[in-house]
Amino acid sequence: MKDFGTDCVPRGQCGCTHNGRYHLAWESFWEGENCQRLCRCDGSSHSVQCSRSACAPGEFCGTQKGIYGCHKRTNGICWASGLPHYTTFDGKRYNSQGTCKYVFAELCGASQSLPFFRVEVKNGNLNFRNPRVSFIYRVELWLRTGHFHSHVVLERGKDVLVS
Structure with a gap:
């Protein structure tokens, strides 16, 4: 068992540490100033694999509700x-x-x-x-x-x- 802050999980369910941040097993996350890389924590090897990527049409790269990545553009009112x-x-x-x-x-x-x-x-x-x-x-x-x-x-x- 390993403790990653709040919960102990069996070693086989441990996630990955990447650039000083912990990610859950099989979690995907974006990297780069303009979301140039999409990364995934491999729950089997506990390593992170990243590949070049970009946001899809109609999406933007930024932070919404505390989550950094590609988000759908929506209508808004000011x-x-x-x-x-x-x-x-x-x-x-x-x-x-x-x-x-x-x-x-x-x-x-x-x-x-x-x-x-x-x-x-x-x-x-x-x-x-x-x-x-x-x-x-x-x-x-x-x-x-x-x-x-x-x-x-x-x-x-x-x-x-x-x-």
């Missing part, structure tokens, strides 16, 4: 409200009172299944007597899918521009 308050795709909230142009959302790594888009917001001062308070006064959206390219501008007090 939003802005108030003076301006932002909520990101992962539910984190931010306040930004600057008067700059910001990238609100954009696609990282366009593919055939995920067309390019980019949303920029421009903040302006709500009250010139208090420059620390700002609001979103301009939103620009770019879309590209196949031969379709579109640019939409929404600006406070102006007509919507679509090109």
